[in-house]
Amino acid sequence: MSTTQSQRDLQKARTRRALLDAGLALLEEQSLSSIGLREITRAVGISPAAFYRHFRDVADLGVALVEESLGSLHEVIREGLTERSEDGERIDHLVEAIAAYVRRHPEHIRFVARERHGGVAAVRTAIGAQLDRFAEEVARLLARDEVSRGWSAEDLRMLGETYVDHMVMTAFAFLAAAQGEGPPEDAVAHTARRQLRLISLGRRHWTSQQAPPAP
Amino acid sequence: MSTTQSQRDLQKARTRRALLDAGLALLEEQSLSSIGLREITRAVGISPAAFYRHFRDVADLGVALVEESLGSLHEVIREGLTERSEDGERIDHLVEAIAAYVRRHPEHIRFVARERHGGVAAVRTAIGAQLDRFAEEVARLLARDEVSRGWSAEDLRMLGETYVDHMVMTAFAFLAAAQGEGPPEDAVAHTARRQLRLISLGRRHWTSQQAPPAP
DNA sequence: GGGCTCAGTAAACAGTTGTGTGCCGAGCCC
DNA sequence: GGGCTCGGCACACAACTGTTTACTGAGCCC
Structure with a gap:
């Protein structure tokens, strides 16, 4: 049911993963509420605006990290x-x-x-x-x-x-x-x-x- | 032993208290690592530079809050x-x-x-x-x-x-x-x-x- | 193969941040 | 009462923040 389909969806899922991983990594030495959106995108290597293609917020990313x-x-x-x-x-x-x-x-x-x-x-x-x-x-x-x-x-x-x-x-x-x-x-x-x-x-x-x- | 002495020390202690209280209040909806130094001084009503007369850091203020x-x-x-x-x-x-x-x-x-x-x-x-x-x-x-x-x-x-x-x-x-x-x-x-x-x-x-x- | 979808881009926006400098001026001490 | 102490101030600094805009171009679908 959850099989990724097109090659484009796959790439999107890949950067989503990268964002989640980057957020998790940044949490090593600070709290979620102090992590910057730009900080995350910088770690992943994408532009700040691209973040909004995946999450509304940093808080939104946080909720995804819970599951x-x-x-x-x-x-x-x-x-x-x-x-x-x-x-x-x-x-x-x-x-x-x-x-x-x-x-x-x-x-x-x-x-x-x-x-x-x-x-x-x-x-x-x-x-x-x-x-x-x-x-x-x-x-x-x-x-x-x-x-x-x-x-x-x-x-x-x-x-x-x-x-x-x-x-x-x-x-x-x-x-x-x-x-x-x-x-x-x-x-x-x-x-x-x-x-x-x-x-x-x-x-x-x-x-x-x-x-x-x-x- | 811990009786405050001069009127000046008393005033200093008073703003110190205000800083601690402001920090505590700001923690209601964020974490310590995301609280800004200016945010605290703004809440107290003093200039940002005055903060350094009491604490080295926001982290330093945090340690004081523990006790x-x-x-x-x-x-x-x-x-x-x-x-x-x-x-x-x-x-x-x-x-x-x-x-x-x-x-x-x-x-x-x-x-x-x-x-x-x-x-x-x-x-x-x-x-x-x-x-x-x-x-x-x-x-x-x-x-x-x-x-x-x-x-x-x-x-x-x-x-x-x-x-x-x-x-x-x-x-x-x-x-x-x-x-x-x-x-x-x-x-x-x-x-x-x-x-x-x-x-x-x-x-x-x-x-x-x-x-x-x-x- | 042509048009559309859409992840990612670059640039600009107005605010914000921490820290440093030099300078007051009220209060302390002798 | 004169000099010193020192809490607080104004200002400037470069760097950073989240969000919007108009755009590009690779990949999908028919």
Whole structure:
């Protein structure tokens, strides 16, 4: 369905890609709201006016980058969580999957980290919507575990959000480690694993009622 | 010790404050790296050159804003966690404390959210360092609970980080709610409370050994 | 193969930016 | 009360910004 047709469409798609890549690259050392349109076109090697053939705005390009950056994460999550081994291994596997993803696509993670609460509202909400979908998806995956017997949809949703929050934080920490800003990668992984174990423990002893469990 | 002395120093401090406030206000709809020096001075009503009497850079002003924004949080955390009532109430109290803080100082939270992973490295690391201190402090507070008997310093530290991560995420969610971007405030509070209960449960059943608990 | 589509161009527009210089003049200190 | 300190000013600088206009020319379709 999405097969590019004519040779001209193909060329257009090519410069579009170049624009997206250039934008992503420029985000390495600034935020989206401070990137200039001319700066991007200069990096690509086209005239400023040509930019408008592809995007209305820099913000518009940003929104396109969201799908780009978070789309490929779905499979990673699914693969990282569907692993059918025992709990300990599953945690190790998930954390390693996140680390590997950050290693392979640091610019994507950087973009999401930078613009999740950044200065461009449209991008912010686009990222928020994607993370929402992730939470839903994770909830659905976790619902299949036997530990989830008797959990309400609302509780499962809450659990999914907790997992996603943790994955996001961990990914950001891995990124910081990669650029030498926070603790090193193995320390991040070590902490992330233990935090997942903590959550997993809470999950195992969860009861839906309002009252706190007996001391 | 920090009492301002001469009338001239006082006036200088006053415009410095005005610059900080203007910067904070401008961050409402853009990121630090896109704020212009002239934009700030224009908002304050002084000439561009006067800016250099107070800060070397806009980035420099950003670093100053970090202490400004996160300094007052220490007491909130302490007060929110030291509460000596039973577990359920303690959680309610903490979440409400966060909500109240965001309601009172939304610009501070917005600044931290926007620049935690923003385009200015110096500000990023300054915020990171502050959050580190928070994690340490929370760990120290939680160590005093009886539930923490036998916990290693490393495990306590991990727990503190988990709490801080959660508080930060919650604060950001409250902020989003306040500007109508995410779920409404009461939904955020509801989720946050249950997530805290989850963590609290995991904490109660935590064992330090590597092997996973028996099924 | 002739006409049309349309990605990309060059040039000009009016604003804006950060930084440097020299100079006030109110307030401090002795 | 006289000299110095120093926050703030006006002005100038070259460089840059987003957007519009009229255009070219390679590739598509019939």
